[in-house]
Amino acid sequence: xxxxxxxxxxxxxxxxxxxxxxxxxxxxxxxxxxxxxxxxxxxxxxxxxxxxxxxxxxxxxxxxxxxxxxxxxxxxxxxxxxxxxxxxxxxxxxxxxxxxxxxxxxxxxxxxxxxxxxxxxxxxxxxxxxxxxxxxxxxxxxxxxxxxxxxxxxxxxxxxxxxxxxxxxxxxxxxxxxxxxxxxxxxxxxxxxxxxxxxxxxxxxxxxxxxxxxxxxxxxxxxxxxxxxxxxxxxxxxxxxxxxxxxxxxxxxxxxxxxxxxxxxxxxxxxxxxxxxxxxxxxxxxxxxxxxxxxxxxxxxxxxxxxxxxxxxxxxxxxxxxxxxxxxxxxxxxxxxxxxxxxxxxxxxxxxxxxxxxxxxxxxxxxxxxxxxxxxxxxxxxxxxxxxxxxxxxxxxxxxxxxxxxxxxxxxxxxxxxxxxxxxxxxxxxxxxxxxxxxxxxxxxxxxxxx
Amino acid sequence: xxxxxxxxxxxxxxxxxxxxxxxxxxxxxxxxxxxxxxxxxxxxxxxxxxxxxxxxxxxxxxxxxxxxxxxxxxxxxxxxxxxxxxxxxxxxxxxxxxxxxxxxxxxxxxxxxxxxxxxxxxxxxxxxxxxxxxxxxxxxxxxxxxxxxxxxxxxxxxxxxxxxxxxxxxxxxxxxxxxxxxxxxxxxxxxxxxxxxxxxxxxxxxxxxxxxxxxxxxxxxxxxxxxxxxxxxxxxxxxxxxxxxxxxxxxxxxxxxxxxxxxxxxxxxxxxxxxxxxxxxxxxxxxxxxxxxxxxxxxxxxxxxxxxxxxxxxxxxxxxxxxxxxxxxxxxxxxxxxxxxxxxxxxxxxxxxxxxxxxxxxxxxxxxxxxxxxxxxxxxxxxxxxxxxxxxxxxxxxxxxxxxxxxxxxxxxxxxxxxxxxxxxxxxxxxxxxx
Ligand SMILES: Cc1cc2nc3c(=O)[nH]c(=O)nc-3n(C[C@H](O)[C@H](O)[C@H](O)COP(=O)(O)OP(=O)(O)OC[C@H]3O[C@@H](n4cnc5c(N)ncnc54)[C@H](O)[C@@H]3O)c2cc1C
Ligand SMILES: Cc1cc2nc3c(=O)[nH]c(=O)nc-3n(C[C@H](O)[C@H](O)[C@H](O)COP(=O)(O)O)c2cc1C
Ligand code: SF4
Numbered sequence: 018x019x020x021x022x023x024x025x026x027x028x029x030x031x032x033x034x035x036x037x038x039x040x041x042x043x044x045x046x047x048x049x050x051x052x053x054x055x056x057x058x059x060x061x062x063x064x065x066x067x068x069x070x071x072x073x074x075x076x077x078x079x080x081x082x083x084x085x086x087x088x089x090x091x092x093x094x095x096x097x098x099x100x101x102x103x104x105x106x107x108x109x110x111x112x113x114x115x116x117x118x119x120x121x122x123x124x125x126x127x128x129x130x131x132x133x134x135x136x137x138x139x140x141x142x143x144x145x146x147x148x149x150x151x152x153x154x155x156x157x158x159x160x161x162x163x164x165x166x167x168x169x170x171x172x173x174x175x176x177x178x179x180x181x182x183x184x185x186x187x188x189x190x191x192x193x194x195x196x197x198x199x200x201x202x203x204x205x206x207x208x209x210x211x212x213x214x215x216x217x218x219x220x221x222x223x224x225x226x227x228x229x230x231x232x233x234x235x236x237x238x239x240x241x242x243x244x245x246x247x248x249x250x251x252x253x254x255x256x257x258x259x260x261x262x263x264x265x266x267x268x269x270x271x272x273x274x275x276x277x278x279x280x281x282x283x284x285x286x287x288x289x290x291x292x293x294x295x296x297x298x299x300x301x302x303x304x305x306x307x308x309x310x311x312x313x314x315x316x317x318x319x320x321x322x323x324x325x326x327x328x329x330x331x332x333x334x335x336x337x338x339x340x341x342x343x344x345x346x347x348x349x350x351x352x353x354x355x356x357x358x359x360x361x362x363x364x365x366x367x368x369x370x371x372x373x374x375x376x377x378x379x380x381x382x383x384x385x386x387x388x389x390x391x392x393x394x395x396x397x398x399x400x401x402x403x404x405x406x407x408x409x410x411x412x413x414x415x416x417x418x419x420x421x422x423x424x425x426x427x428x429x430x431x432x433x434x435x436x437x438x439x440x441x442x443x444x445x446x447x448x449x450x451x452x453x454x455x456x457x458x459x460x461x462x463x464x465x466x467x468x
Numbered sequence: 469x470x471x472x473x474x475x476x477x478x479x480x481x482x483x484x485x486x487x488x489x490x491x492x493x494x495x496x497x498x499x500x501x502x503x504x505x506x507x508x509x510x511x512x513x514x515x516x517x518x519x520x521x522x523x524x525x526x527x528x529x530x531x532x533x534x535x536x537x538x539x540x541x542x543x544x545x546x547x548x549x550x551x552x553x554x555x556x557x558x559x560x561x562x563x564x565x566x567x568x569x570x571x572x573x574x575x576x577x578x579x580x581x582x583x584x585x586x587x588x589x590x591x592x593x594x595x596x597x598x599x600x601x602x603x604x605x606x607x608x609x610x611x612x613x614x615x616x617x618x619x620x621x622x623x624x625x626x627x628x629x630x631x632x633x634x635x636x637x638x639x640x641x642x643x644x645x646x647x648x649x650x651x652x653x654x655x656x657x658x659x660x661x662x663x664x665x666x667x668x669x670x671x672x673x674x675x676x677x678x679x680x681x682x683x684x685x686x687x688x689x690x691x692x693x694x695x696x697x698x699x700x701x702x703x704x705x706x707x708x709x710x711x712x713x714x715x716x717x718x719x720x721x722x723x724x725x726x727x728x729x730x731x732x733x734x735x736x737x738x739x740x741x742x743x744x745x746x747x748x749x750x751x752x753x754x755x756x757x758x759x760x761x762x763x764x765x766x767x768x769x770x771x772x773x774x775x776x777x778x779x780x781x782x783x784x785x786x787x788x789x790x791x792x793x794x795x796x797x798x799x800x801x802x803x804x805x806x807x808x809x810x811x812x813x814x815x816x817x818x819x820x821x822x823x824x825x826x827x828x829x830x831x832x833x834x835x836x837x838x839x840x841x842x843x844x845x846x847x848x849x850x851x852x853x854x855x856x857x858x859x860x861x862x863x864x865x866x867x868x869x870x871x872x873x874x875x876x877x878x879x880x881x882x883x884x885x886x887x888x889x890x891x892x893x894x895x896x897x898x899x900x901x902x903x
Contacts, residue, residue, distance in 0.1 A: 055536060058535045058536055061860050062819070063816075063817040063819065064817070064818030065834060067816065122815040122816050122817045125816065126815040
């Protein structure tokens with residue numbers, strides 16, 4: 018099909034091949050050695066560095082940067098992986114502007130933090146491109162642990178368990194491992210199949226068996242896992258999305274942002290991926306930004322994010338918001354969806370109601386606005402599918418699994434981490450930290466008898 | 469506007485900045501460019517007798533860098549000029565003719581025989597050059613042939629050759645000293661005794677800058693081997709300043725003109741050399757790093773500072789710092805200063821804390837009431853100022869003197885306004901009872 022930008026409705030092939038390649042290229046191209054040296058030189062090697070405190074996995078940032086600056090990127094990668102075995106992905110996807118780089122003293126001093134994320138990528142790229150493994154498995158413990166979910170939480174947990182000598186089986190309902198690294202993260206943040214390369218890098222330690230298309234509740238059951246293993250880790254993320262609960266939500270053209278992004282991430286040929294001419298995204302988080310930006314990059318003419326509160330309440334960081342607007346996405350605030358207007362069974366517009374804060378509570382003002390829209394994305398949050406947890410005694414609070422500081426659930430043989438728990442922010446790096454810490458807790462519990 | 473004109477042992481130049489004898493002054497082409505750029509004078513790259521020497525055909529430099537690969541120290545294994553004597557003499561003559569207002573000094577190094585010196589002095593005189601500089605400094609290559617620092621390390625030779633030169637020419641004689649000795653006053657006194665019009669210092673410091681860990685050869689590596697070279701650039705400035713001061717305050721050489729050299733990179737460095745008694749300064753590495761254009765920063769910076777400080781000409785501040793250089797035993801032990809961290813400027817890096825905590829006096833907090841905060845603990849602070857030097861923010865930490873009568877919380881003693889030094893301190897076994 019010849020490219021046609023202005024085709025009505027939801028259509029593929031809006032752009033030429035070169036344009037797709039350009040649009041979906043690496044958001045932050047890797048630093049050259051020279052750039053890395055210049056960036057590393059700026060680190061002050063702070064005492065009790067605030068950046069480390071700000072990192073959910075507590076990577077020793079001043080040390081790894083000093084190792085880059087002194088010409089030892091391999092040692093630097095080792096420092097990073099000691100705390101965060103998915104340091105490569107985190108370097109690409111962490112909202113550093115609200116984590117380590119926000120805390121950098123040079124942010125205070127000059128408004129320009131050390132490029133911690135990009136330096137982390139520099140060092141981890143060196144090690145991963147050479148396939149250098151830093152960890153060996155301990156003597157076999159004879160213990161078996163089942164990990165459910167091969168996202169960042171599950172992978173981090175499996176790696177640490179394998180390191181301690183336990184045998185790990187990882188079950189994931191999807192055909193590929195990686196969780197949202199593979200199916201959710203914006204394509205321009207993790208290019209060239211990095212998510213799968215990282216899965217291979219992490220599992221190369223050995224002792225980790227990956228079982229694909231093995232879903233808890235469908236292919237396997239929790240009570241069986243508990244019977245066959247010494248411990249179980251749950252890292253199943255959030256498999257469902259919140260609905261808008263408005264008239265017309267079911268018509269053609271209204272889609273889950275997360276599903277759409279998964280399709281995009283798996284597409285071999287982006288020109289075959291249909292996208293609307295006029296896209297409206299409902300939501301204010303990272304997912305809303307990602308689906309909006311990627312729709313624009315796929316050639317949508319108009320993309321508007323509608324968020325029901327003010328700018329300061331958006332979950333997406335300032336950087337993410339700026340990225341969206343720089344790509345031509347419009348962000349509108351104080352608007353909530355009221356009705357999807359359909360024509361011939363297809364979405365044609367969305368009617369939105371203006372909102373305001375009344376005594377701290379959000380309320381519609383009664384006034385409305387209608388935006389033409391042939392594609393409407395729902396990005397108002399995801400939720401846990403807890404059916405598969407059965408009656409194992411795992412408790413939920415606010416729809417998420419209840420865990421303590423070590424990731425222990427109410428069942429003494431079950432641990433959990435990542436988005437499916439109520440702890441921490443829903444970020445890749447948080448999931449890694451929780452998976453890793455749960456592994457340490459499991460290891461302590463399993464070695465308790467010997468101690 | 470400050471008057472930068474310089475008169476150094478009768479040699480006049482429009483400003484006190486000369487290019488030191490080195491590659492920047494190796495030939496007519498470079499020197500013309502330097503003069504066009506505004507340099508006040510040059511000391512021509514050292515001449516020797518024919519047959520001219522040869523240089524290595526591989527790398528000549530090693531280096532030390534700071535942040536952003538800023539060149540901090542340069543080391544070289546270059547020898548004196550590797551061009552025929554007559555070629556240099558011809559070029560010197562035309563350059564001097566074309567730039568009569570600039571200083572052209574010719575650096576010389578010939579074997580330690582009076583005939584050799586007389587021969588070359590005659591030839592240099594014919595060029596119309598303003599003066600000569602005796603290179604008793606190069607620490608490599610030439611020294612192994614009994615020249616350069618091999619002469620500069622033996623005061624008797626310095627005096628002897630200086631005397632020959634004074635007798636052999638009407639031109640002013642500047643003796644360039646090597647820092648590769650234990651006490652710089654001895655060679656300076658020897659030059660003085662031999663009748664030198666001035667000394668210039670420092671030449672380069674013997675050094676090995678680095679070792680290649682793949683080949684295990686020192687750098688610069690010539691076919692797998694390296695030899696020590698001469699170190700210069702910003703890193704040697706403190707060594708040079710001290711040596712200049714030593715000569716300036718030595719009773720035997722007091723008043724002997726000094727041309728200050730070593731690591732001068734900015735107008736400020738130059739002003740410091742002048743304040744410590746240099747009549748003018750010479751620059752090499754800074755020009756080799758940034759090109760001749762830095763002369764604009766050097767002259768403008770010096771003039772602006774002089775204007776602001778009210779120094780109308782160079783003489784009004786040359787040597788002003790010399791009386792303030794003293795020996796440790798005369799420092800006032802009743803003077804008490806404490807570090808003070810400006811919390812508005814502090815960026816919370818904590819370097820001051822860890823430096824003080826790990827390696828010094830445990831006099832800085834890391835938290836106050838559970839909150840990250842760096843404050844000086846006056847009870848512990850000895851006033852060493854390590855924190856000032858490791859702090860990345862200018863003026864964030866200052867050393868504030870305690871006023872008279874205030875209690876020093878560390879010692880519990882009142883600050884005594886009277887001057888008292890080690891010579892009269894009770895702990896000094898060799899104390900001279902105070903009157
Ligand atoms: C569109 C989008 C963009 C994002 N962008 C960023 C970003 O840029 N930076 C960032 O830090 N975070 C981002 N996040 C958040 C981040 O991806 C998550 O916080 C992180 O992936 C959580 O890791 P997890 O391991 O807990 O869950 P997931 O990554 O969701 O992995 C869960 C895994 O469990 C599997 N699973 C689910 N149910 C079952 C079952 N019943 N049986 C077996 N397996 C099951 C799934 O297939 C999946 O592989 C984004 C999220 C989304 C949705
Ligand atoms: C490559 C090189 C060659 C030099 N050659 C000479 C020389 O031939 N004669 C001489 O007296 N000094 C020579 N020097 C020393 C300089 O004149 C100067 O004394 C020294 O570099 C210190 O000054 P700086 O720190 O400004 O470079 C040389 C220095 C360098 C870097
Ligand atoms: S080193 Fe300087 S900036 Fe850093 S904490 Fe100390 S005073 Fe503050």
